[in-house]
Amino acid sequence: MKLIEAKDYHEMSMLAAEIILDQIKSKTDSVLGLATGGTVLGTYQQLILDHQQNKTSYQHIKTFNLDEYAGLSKQDENSYHAYMKKHFFDEVNIPSSQTFLPNGEAQDMKTECETYDLKIEELGGIDLQLLGIGQNGHIGFNEPGSSFESKTHLVALEQSTREANARYFNSIEDVPTHAVTMGIASIMKSKKILLLASGIQKSSILYDLFHSDVTNSIPATILMNHPDTIIIADQEALSKLH
Numbered sequence: 338m339k340l341i342e343a344k345d346y347h348e349m350s351m352l353a354a355e356i357i358l359d360q361i362k363s364k365t366d367s368v369l370g371l372a373t374g375g376t377v378l379g380t381y382q383q384l385i386l387d388h389q390q391n392k393t394s395y396q397h398i399k400t401f402n403l404d405e406y407a408g409l410s411k412q413d414e415n416s417y418h419a420y421m422k423k424h425f426f427d428e429v430n431i432p433s434s435q436t437f438l439p440n441g442e443a444q445d446m447k448t449e450c451e452t453y454d455l456k457i458e459e460l461g462g463i464d465l466q467l468l469g470i471g472q473n474g475h476i477g478f479n480e481p482g483s484s485f486e487s488k489t490h491l492v493a494l495e496q497s498t499r500e501a502n503a504r505y506f507n508s509i510e511d512v513p514t515h516a517v518t519m520g521i522a523s524i525m526k527s528k529k530i531l532l533l534a535s536g537i538q539k540s541s542i543l544y545d546l547f548h549s550d551v552t553n554s555i556p557a558t559i560l561m562n563h564p565d566t567i568i569i570a571d572q573e574a575l576s577k578l579h
């Protein structure tokens with residue numbers, strides 16, 4: 338696991354975008370694994386800026402998002418479908434037929450999940466997976482206790498995760514109780530992993546991450562077993578480590 342220290346959120350986002358752009362330039366039909374949430378927003382903004390200034394093309398890129406809330410329609414403004422459209426897809430030249438997210442409204446969730454994993458395989462696997470980290474150490478929505486063998490599946494969200502995400506909803510009651518997430522095994526199959534962490538609220542979990550053995554009570558610790566993981570964290574997120 339390689340750690341890159343960034344001064345602040347902006348520098349973290351610039352460095353992350355550089356790594357993603359290197360990937361896209363070295364393989365113009367890369368398969369990218371994408372995340373939502375606050376941490377990765379600045380990275381998408383940098384990629385959009387680059388697209389406008391340097392015309393980096395997404396014509397042949399394919400993307401798979403980590404997760405989607407269960408029960409929210411794609412049009413719901415809090416869905417991850419809507420987030421991705423607004424903050425990235427609508428701003429670059431990626432064909433919508435090449436962007437994939439789990440369907441949180443699928444009637445048959447088991448088939449939905451199996452099909453999602455198969456589609457990733459069919460397109461050659463994920464070249465670079467972008468991740469944030471939950472304050473409880475979750476990656477995707479793989480909450481503490483998740484099996485390291487898990488593939489894409491339906492999960493119940495922890496109360497702390499619902500509280501952390503309530504800022505986007507009118508009230509905590511509106512935050513879905515369940516989500517569909519790529520599993521830990523699905524994430525670990527990615528050829529390269531880029532995990533971002535910013536802000537004081539991530540300082541405790543980063544301390545734990547670097548002081549713990551691999552344990553499913555802190556799902557992100559599994560990344561230590563991955564041959565090509567880069568963590569970019571800013572000074573606030575690293576403040577308990579120094």
Ligand code: F6R
Pocket residue numbers: 371372373374375376377403404468469470471472475476477478
């Ligand atoms: C989002 C996701 C989550 C977030 C994590 C951090 O697709 O999979 O694991 O990356 O909850 O969220 P933020 O960045 O909002 O702190």
